[in-house]
Every structure is written in C-alpha cells, then in structure tokens.
Amino acid sequence: MGENVPVRCPACRRQHSFTPPVFPCACGEPLAPPLLRGAAPERITHRTWTDAWVTVRCGSCGRQDQWPQPELGCACGAVLRIPVRPVPRSAPPAPTAGAPGSATATGRTPAPGRPAHIPLPPTAAPPRPKFRPMTIRTARDAVTAAALYLKWLGFRDIMQSPERPASGIDLRAPGLVAQVDPTTRPGSLRDVECLWLHGLSASAVSVFFSLAGYADDARARADSLGVPLFVMDLTGTPQPVNRPADELISTGA
Missing domain, CATH: 3.40.1350.10 (Trna Endonuclease; Chain: A, domain 1)
Structure with missing residues (x-):
C-alpha cells in the first residue's frame, strides 16, 4: 500500500490525509507512486495529458513505467496534483532469491497491495463490491x-x-x-x-x-x-x- 501523507489544500486550507492508489506492476508486485513528503500540492487549473503521467520504477523487478499522476479532489471543488519523488538515475538491483530481505531469506512474502476503491459510508446498505476503476487516457x-x-x-x-x-x-x-x-x-x-x-x-x-x-x-x-x-x-x-x-x-x- 502507498504511503500516507498529509496534504493541505492551497485554496481552502483544509487538511487531508492522502494515500496514492496502488496498481499491480507487470511483474505482479503492488506499486504506488512514491509521494514527495513535505512538498506543497499544486492546484490544477489547466490539464494536459502529458503532465498527467509520472515515471515510477518497481522496486521488485526494476521495470520503469508511466503511471497516473496522483490527484486529490478537495471538498471545496479544487483538484490538487500531489508531487511525486522523481525516479533516481540509478536504482539498486532487485532482491534475488536468498538475499537479505528477500522472501526466501526471511521466510516472509511482501504484504499484498489493495486496489484503490471508494470506501462506503458507515450508513450504506447493503455493501457493494469494491469499485474497480478504469484508467483514463482519452x-x-x-x-x-x-x-x-x-x-x-x-x-x-x-x-x-x-x-x-x-x-x-x-x-x-x-x-x-x-x-x-x-x-x-x-x-x-x-x-x-x-x-x-x-x-x-x-x-x-x-x-x-x-x-x-x-x-x-x-x-x-x-x-x-x-x-x-x-x-x-x-x-x-x-x-x-x-x-x-x-x-x-x-x-x-
């Protein structure tokens, strides 16, 4: 699951707790864009498709792909772009079997990620299955x-x-x-x-x-x-x- 960071809306100053959505990498590992903690969010007033994607590297297989830029809709109506840590020029190699910290060495497997979904209010009945979103490109x-x-x-x-x-x-x-x-x-x-x-x-x-x-x-x-x-x-x-x-x-x- 992605890291949880505090986000303050620059328009209304409302404080939010934001966790980026998690998606599976091609290797099957759950992956979320790494948020840049402490960086101020940017209010989106003009949107372009090229600005709406960020590069994320999988820490398990090293694959580098384009992922949707994390965004947050504030209750005041503002849409905020959440800054993401840039991919370093060189990344450490993926853990290999038997290496310290790997599943083989520790006997543990990484905790599974959870797909992003809309949490239902406590008063909602009956419960619905989790919403499965569709990536927007057009x-x-x-x-x-x-x-x-x-x-x-x-x-x-x-x-x-x-x-x-x-x-x-x-x-x-x-x-x-x-x-x-x-x-x-x-x-x-x-x-x-x-x-x-x-x-x-x-x-x-x-x-x-x-x-x-x-x-x-x-x-x-x-x-x-x-x-x-x-x-x-x-x-x-x-x-x-x-x-x-x-x-x-x-x-x-």
Missing part, C-alpha cells in the same frame, strides 16, 4: 469510467452517447442523466443548471463528473439544486465533492 475513456461508476452505484441499462452531444448529456439510464466533462476547464454554473434542467424534464437524477473540478458558483448552485458533483483523476476513480454526491454513494440508485 476523453472517451472518461465517459466509460463514469458509466462504470454509475453501474457500481446501482444504475442499470446505462447508454452512452456515440459522440459529444449538443445537449451535454453523455450518459442516460432509467431515472438518470449524467454529464462528463473531460476538458481542462472547471465545470461552470451554466453547465450545472443545464444538466439540472435536463434531469428535471426527464424526472431523473442529474449527476456531473469533471476532471478539472468546479467553479465556486457552480458548486454552490449544485448544492442548492441537489446535483451530485464528482471529480475524477486519471485512475478513473470518482470522488464526491458535495453533500448530494455523498448521499448518492450512501443510498445508491
């Missing part, structure tokens, strides 16, 4: 990741629009309309109000997913209208940023 991936999350919440027969629709509604299901904004700009007040109107006309729940967070007035309006807001990082793991989103996680579809 705008279309973001829509698919949101669909998987909504299915995990209990919505059925979810339909994806074949391309970016003029209405802004990317996902539909019985009792549901959802918008997924994969752009680098925060969700706006107009976006939230238009989504809410679509839900009102369809007698459906309106849910918003954004990669870049939300403007302050959009967040306030969503709270007053009861529109659940989620932010997604490139691991495809949505995080709730307002009370309606927390309630949706608790109750499900």
